[in-house]
Amino acid sequence: MSKNTRNTAFRKVDVDQYGEEVYEEDQTADEGATGPSDAEVQSMLAKGRNGDALQYVLTNAPLTSKNQGVKDKAAQTVLKVLMSLKANEIEGSLKGLDQAKQDTLMKYIYRGFENPSEGSSAQLLVWHDKLFAVTGVGSIVRVLTDRKRV
Amino acid sequence: MPDTFSFGIDPLTCHAWNHDHSQLALSPNNHEVHVYKWSDGKWKLSDVLAEHVQRVTGIDWAPKSNRIVTCGVDRNAYVWTLQPDGKWKPALVILRINRAATCVKWSPLETKFAVGSGARLISVCYFEQENDWWVSKHIKKPIRSTVTCIDWHPNNILLACGSSDFKARVFSAYIKEVDEKPNATSWGSKMPFGNLMAEFSNGSGGWVHGISFSASGEKVAWVGHDSSISVVNAADGSKLTTLKTDSLPFVTLTWIKENNIVVAGYDCSPAVFSYDGENVVLIARLDDSETKQQQGSKFSAMKHFRSLDNRATVESNDTTLETVHQNTVTQVTIYAGTKANCTKCSTSGIDGQLVIWDLRSLENSGSNSA
Numbered sequence: 258m259s260k261n262t263r264n265t266a267f268r269k270v271d272v273d274q275y276g277e278e279v280y281e282e283d284q285t286a287d288e289g290a291t292g293p294s295d296a297e298v299q300s301m302l303a304k305g306r307n308g309d310a311l312q313y314v315l316t317n318a319p320l321t322s323k324n325q326g327v328k329d330k331a332a333q334t335v336l337k338v339l340m341s342l343k344a345n346e347i348e349g350s351l352k353g354l355d356q357a358k359q360d361t362l363m364k365y366i367y368r369g370f371e372n373p374s375e376g377s378s379a380q381l382l383v384w385h386d387k388l389f390a391v392t393g394v395g396s397i398v399r400v401l402t403d404r405k406r407v
Numbered sequence: 408m409p410d411t412f413s414f415g416i417d418p419l420t421c422h423a424w425n426h427d428h429s430q431l432a433l434s435p436n437n438h439e440v441h442v443y444k445w446s447d448g449k450w451k452l453s454d455v456l457a458e459h460v461q462r463v464t465g466i467d468w469a470p471k472s473n474r475i476v477t478c479g480v481d482r483n484a485y486v487w488t489l490q491p492d493g494k495w496k497p498a499l500v501i502l503r504i505n506r507a508a509t510c511v512k513w514s515p516l517e518t519k520f521a522v523g524s525g526a527r528l529i530s531v532c533y534f535e536q537e538n539d540w541w542v543s544k545h546i547k548k549p550i551r552s553t554v555t556c557i558d559w560h561p562n563n564i565l566l567a568c569g570s571s572d573f574k575a576r577v578f579s580a581y582i583k584e585v586d587e588k589p590n591a592t593s594w595g596s597k598m599p600f601g602n603l604m605a606e607f608s609n610g611s612g613g614w615v616h617g618i619s620f621s622a623s624g625e626k627v628a629w630v631g632h633d634s635s636i637s638v639v640n641a642a643d644g645s646k647l648t649t650l651k652t653d654s655l656p657f658v659t660l661t662w663i664k665e666n667n668i669v670v671a672g673y674d675c676s677p678a679v680f681s682y683d684g685e686n687v688v689l690i691a692r693l694d695d696s697e698t699k700q701q702q703g704s705k706f707s708a709m710k711h712f713r714s715l716d717n718r719a720t721v722e723s724n725d726t727t728l729e730t731v732h733q734n735t736v737t738q739v740t741i742y743a744g745t746k747a748n749c750t751k752c753s754t755s756g757i758d759g760q761l762v763i764w765d766l767r768s769l770e771n772s773g774s775n776s777a
Contacts, residue, residue, distance in 0.1 A: 263471055395652050
């Protein structure tokens with residue numbers, strides 16, 4: 258028997274990539290998307306401009322970026338903003354959002370549910386309830402189907 | 408009030424009407440096609456077409472030549488011709504696909520039909536007289552996933568298809584053996600077989616579940632799994648307009664006027680939307696559930712206690728929906744009229760019901776409220 262029968266590296270070769278039926282995602286990565294600046298957000302929250310902070314983080318959401326680190330950082334920033342708004346301010350801040358931002362916000366709410374911290378889920382549930390009353394199930398469906406993930 | 412017919416507890420996969428809707432062909436989620444005749448105020452089963460060995464996924468009935476084409480998961484399609492003795496005779500069509508067929512449609516002149524499949528291609532089939540059989544030609548590029556829905560342009564040449572690669576496309580299915588050279592349309596002038604005339608992305612994701620050309624062929628509309636409805640107007644530079652709705656996704660649609668579409672899907676209730684060149688807006692929900700709720704609030708207390716009494720339970724587990732359909736609507740088809748002016752449409756769904764909706768009352772109530 259030859260010596261390299263113990264070599265099992267061949268098992269790790271991805272043969273499926275050579276098949277003609279492999280589906281490749283459309284390459285539309287935007288390397289420039291860096292997400293919201295933490296400093297900006299901090300200053301807005303410090304000044305009490307919570308509604309503006311929400312608008313800012315949703316406008317600059319790194320949806321097209323392929324960098325997971327950028328996305329994670331943005332998600333944390335958004336979570337900070339969501340936590341800092343008080344329950345009675347939430348409805349007011351939702352009024353200023355257009356449909357695209359509403360869908361992005363719903364994505365972040367579910368992202369926030371994935372990594373719960375102390376008291377975060379309860380606050381997120383309030384957000385979810387208020388946003389759902391405005392958008393209906395459509396935005397939740399889009400959280401599931403949208404290829405541009407947060 | 409819509410006419411409802413129940414065909415048992417099995418879902419209705421698909422249905423098709425003959426030219427004067429006196430006959431109905433449908434498949435109850437198995438390998439058979441049941442043909443019903445309307446007599447004495449009900450649907451009587453007149454024939455069972457059992458040639459497929461696996462689930463039937465599409466049926467289309469050609470109004471002029473009175474032929475039925477069916478396709479199924481067994482990778483086959485059959486063209487059924489009515490014999491003088493009243494029986495339907497099948498003719499196997501070799502589609503040359505290695506995955507299930509998903510949808511089938513006769514072309515407007517009924518000289519050919521197209522079959523979408525999981526093999527990432529469309530089979531366009533036409534009848535070759537000299538060998539007395541149906542021949543298929545493939546449209547492959549650049550489809551990258553299952554073809555979920557197809558629809559023909561009125562010129563008998565162009566074919567729209569939606570796919571699970573999140574794209575809606577318009578191809579040319581010109582077959583020189585059966586077609587005349589087509590005139591230029593808003594979609595382009597060069598139409599060799601398999602030519603991609605236009606390709607559109609469905610937003611940022613979501614399978615395309617249903618697609619339909621308008622009566623003139625100038626517009627194409629589709630519905631996607633991201634709960635959106637999109638319309639492209641080729642006459643206006645292929646402008647794409649999308650409406651992201653707040654309901655569950657729609658899976659089927661058809662044009663009922665040059666500017667109106669009826670859609671239906673997971674929310675079990677058909678709705679009519681209108682396109683004015685700029686926006687897609689909701690006009691009406693055919694279920695009229697508002698009046699139902701008004702009636703419901705009067706009787707619901709009695710209904711509630713009656714249902715509790717029937718089941719001898721303490722809690723009410725009533726799962727009846729307010730809508731006519733009790734489960735997802737999987738197909739909406741024109742019943743009376745044409746895509747330019749449809750007066751009635753029919754829907755079938757997973758609840759085993761076939762419902763015929765009168766769209767004329769919609770017009771009257773719409774103009775009253777305007």
